[in-house]
Amino acid sequence: MLNNSPVRVKPWEFGPLSTEEFGDEEKELVMRVLDKKRVFRFYDSGLEQSETRLLEDLYRERIGVKHCLAVNAGTSALIAALIGAGIGPGDEVIIPAYTYIATASAVLVARAVPVIVEVDDSLTMDPKAFESAITPYTKAVIPVHMRGVPSRMDEIMEISRRHQLIVIEDVAQANGGSYKGKPLGSIGHAGCFSFQQFKLITAGEGGMVATQDDKIFARCSVYHDSAFAYWGDNMKNNYEAFPGENFRMSELNAAVGLAQSRRINGLVSKLQNVKNRIVDGIQDLSQIQLQSIPDPQGDVSYSLIFYLPTIEQSKKFSALLSHEGIPNGTIDNNGFADRHIYKNWTYVMEKRGASVHDNPWNCASYKGNVEYSADMCPTTINLLSRAIAIGLHQNMTEEDCDDVITAIRKVASRQ
Template sequence: MLAKYGGTPVRTKAWVPTFISSEEFDEKEKEYLLNVLQKKRVFRFYSKGLDDSESVKLEKLYGERTNSRYALAVNAGTSALVSALVGAGIGPGDEVIVPGYTFIATAAAVLIARAVPVIVEIDDTLTMDPAAFEAAITPHTKAVIPVHMRGIPCQMDEIMRIARKYHLLVIEDVAQANGGSYKGTALGGIGDAGCFSFQQYKVVTSGEGGMMVTNNPSIHARASIYHDCAMRFWGVDNPGSVDSFPGENYRMSEIQAALGLAQSSRIDEVINKLRKAKRSIVEALRSIEGIQLQRVPDPEGDVSYKLAFYLPDNETASTFSELLVAEGIPNGTIHNNGFADRHIYANWDYILAKRGASGTDTPWTCSSYKGNVHYSKDMCPETLKLLGRAISISLHQNMTEEDCWDAVEAIRKVAGHM
């Protein structure tokens, strides 16, 4: 009998911890942070010890991981996206294609760069639908931002082929897939630029923080200038072929960098554990009738901290979710904000309303923009349909065989009664 109707639940213990990153905090983080304090040098560009900067070390690590010539440490994942867009020359009059399922920062970064986001459908990978991407291209399109959502790599072969066909720039949003790969290539190192986040919900954290990587010297030089309005004054080596222009202050502190370094040193170990746990669950679920597993473009590159599957319709998914919770397995759906509102385009109020920081001058109304993009809450029906019938379960690197088995048994039990 199902637990909701008086039966014994499959699991009575708490489910996995909320965070992957901070659960790993140990003596290494303390050592790296204390080293910064002992040096009494928390500002990256302080003239003494530039070569010993923790930010430089973190940039080198991500450059090597993604096989990128250049890396730029910044204070947030959003800052990385904005810096990459400005670095790529994206600005007023341009359109940038983004998926309808991603953290709102992806689209907000486009607006901050003074360009216009064009929102397109996802498919059963819960990442950008390549066909929808191609269909949305206009003469104003300059770039696309594929988002490797919840650790799942996008269909990068198709996206890159389309982008190259139309001479578009590709800026990968790797905020939710640090450490993932696609057909053997690290995510972030496939497109023209890659952007990472080190916020606490991510696989690697420095509290806040981000990283942009690229093999394009112009993108790196312009992004460096934009990330720091005083970049030319710090005495660092920055390509002189790019004229200076006004920027922001997106600098990463040495404290953030030290924490990010300690965390990043164990990323492969953590992801290997996640992959092992997800693989065992997925294999067991393949034989269960009534559920459809999320399609993963490259299972070997999946970061594997989320398990997602589909039910036939919204109502079935909502009921299945409630029964699964009663069996001791918390899960997320569009019905319980488990697919968080801030990640679904229909809830991006200021974007749908074309409301900018200025009431009189926005990326949509500036004289440079000749397009006419339209938004509505129902503009991506397939995205809403997929999310409406999807269920997501959080996984963790410290999961035991018992934990994995509990998840499988609870799903099997509920599916058997639906």
């Protein structure tokens, strides 16, 4: 007789990964800013000890790069990195079909054209699809380390070197991750981080550009603040000024981000322990296929993803798993937010720029002919339609993990 009683009746009450860590250190550093009455990083005094500078120092040391630049958002980081690398009108930039819409938007704001390619069963960019999409107009690629999972960086870097392409890593969803011992964000020409509230580390809003390249850093610095060359010691560096934005990070945001970032290694370790325990408990199941992880040791591990053989089986499995008290999602029930899937990027699909008369697709500099359609990446759509995702949390206990294992095994036995 089947046991219809749910495996878990206790509520699943895990909030965002970052804000549940708020504590005395965040309060202390925010109050330090207020006590100093210095909320603008380029204020004349105390430049070296600004919270923003300390946050940049932390990431320089942690990632092992020469330069880090704090900005006001992850999208701003991507835009600044693209501009910093000289990407602009007439250029194509290859991006994966599964990523937050900001990846495509940043390319468009830089007035380049996004070229969308398939992901593989890691749900990160398929290197073969990437290479097949390269044209004479391709200047850069943005591999996205999606849902904490590192992209296949060996293959992507090798292809990029052969074709002399700029590599900008989108690390917005994988802060703290690595690939074969190298911190994510340190492998390509630039790495871009996000500190938005739903990321592992938050500043409320915020971002970071990391790079070894002096020229990219100088151009990012100028672009992130059109007055950058005129603030204090920056005048001495002879930056070549050009029009920019105001992407500066506030000292208050930096204080929160600094407190949070100091505990990142511990957070990732806890998440990896949670995921490893669950994976160990279900990896023998023939009914499901676990997501491919290009480097399991580098997985940030806040998401457990597996596939069912068909879309219908996935829907059924998801519903039964929910009945067992384990929240989960598929593409069909908004477990994957639509804005992360290329076919729902309406303004990209319709080639709609900020101006009707002049946008990246129809500007005089662009000689290519990129086309988009909802069915252009069938492998991606099929994978997402068959995927089931369970969000993990650093505060999950062994009992919580075992509930997930028991529920998955119970539902699998019914397949």
